[in-house]
Amino acid sequence: MLKIVLGNKKYSSWSLRPWLVLKQTGAPFEEVVVPLDMPDTAENIRRYSPSGRVPALIDGALTVWDSLAICEYLQEKFPQQPLWPKDAAARAHARSISSEMHSGFTNLRNDCAVKFLEQFPPGELRPETKSEIERIKAIWIECLRKYGGPFLFGSRFGIADAMYAPVVSRFRTYSIPVEGPVKAYCEAIWDLPALQEWLKAARAEKLRAKFHEP
Ligand SMILES: N[C@@H](CCC(=O)N[C@@H](CS)C(=O)NCC(=O)O)C(=O)O
Numbered sequence: 001m002l003k004i005v006l007g008n009k010k011y012s013s014w015s016l017r018p019w020l021v022l023k024q025t026g027a028p029f030e031e032v033v034v035p036l037d038m039p040d041t042a043e044n045i046r047r048y049s050p051s052g053r054v055p056a057l058i059d060g061a062l063t064v065w066d067s068l069a070i071c072e073y074l075q076e077k078f079p080q081q082p083l084w085p086k087d088a089a090a091r092a093h094a095r096s097i098s099s100e101m102h103s104g105f106t107n108l109r110n111d112c113a114v115k116f117l118e119q120f121p122p123g124e125l126r127p128e129t130k131s132e133i134e135r136i137k138a139i140w141i142e143c144l145r146k147y148g149g150p151f152l153f154g155s156r157f158g159i160a161d162a163m164y165a166p167v168v169s170r171f172r173t174y175s176i177p178v179e180g181p182v183k184a185y186c187e188a189i190w191d192l193p194a195l196q197e198w199l200k201a202a203r204a205e206k207l208r209a210k211f212h213e214p
Helices: 013-025 041-046 067-077 088-103 106-111 127-147 159-173 180-190 193-204
Strands: 002-006 029-033 056-059 062-065
Touching: 002 013, 013 067, 013 159, 013 193, 056 067, 062 067, 067 088, 067 159, 088 127, 088 159, 106 127, 127 159, 127 180, 159 180
Parallel strands: 002 029
Antiparallel strands: 002 056, 056 062
């Protein structure tokens, strides 16, 4: 059976992404949660993955690490599932925005750490962070218009949605205003049964992470 190695569900945004994609495949899988922010975190993760970072996917003798590589592997393993869009141009678009998320938006990532269960009143954001938020909203609006929603590439939740799911959480946590199609998209993601299942598990989690909690 497939095994996915994750960090704390309250905080691990990189873990959520391939976990959502794995849920979308419908395949059974086991989970291992490695506590983050501990002196032995990297050593513990290295028992599963050479990168010392979560997430990692274990499929028999094969280990795949790094969120986007895991998503790509899942598409190859489950070719009947439209995790990437079937149309080549749409697929290239989906890969572009997924890579843009994977390698970018560092101001937003640094200033607005993912805390899936928390909500704060609106605060002042740096101009660099605001401009990344505007870029993300523009990406979503373009996709929703072009492919008809409710997800970025149409009626099915896919890898691109999974890559941006933690941003939806950041918008909630930091009370970043959303309206129109962006608001509808955020609601569609937040209401996903799989995301709600993740949040339920996060609420039940007893682990604490010192870099993420006072
Ligand atoms: N580029 C990686 C980033 C993975 C990452 O930074 N994971 C964090 C948790 S969300 C981690 O493993 N931290 C462990 C540590 O810092 O010791 C991916 O996309 O999977």
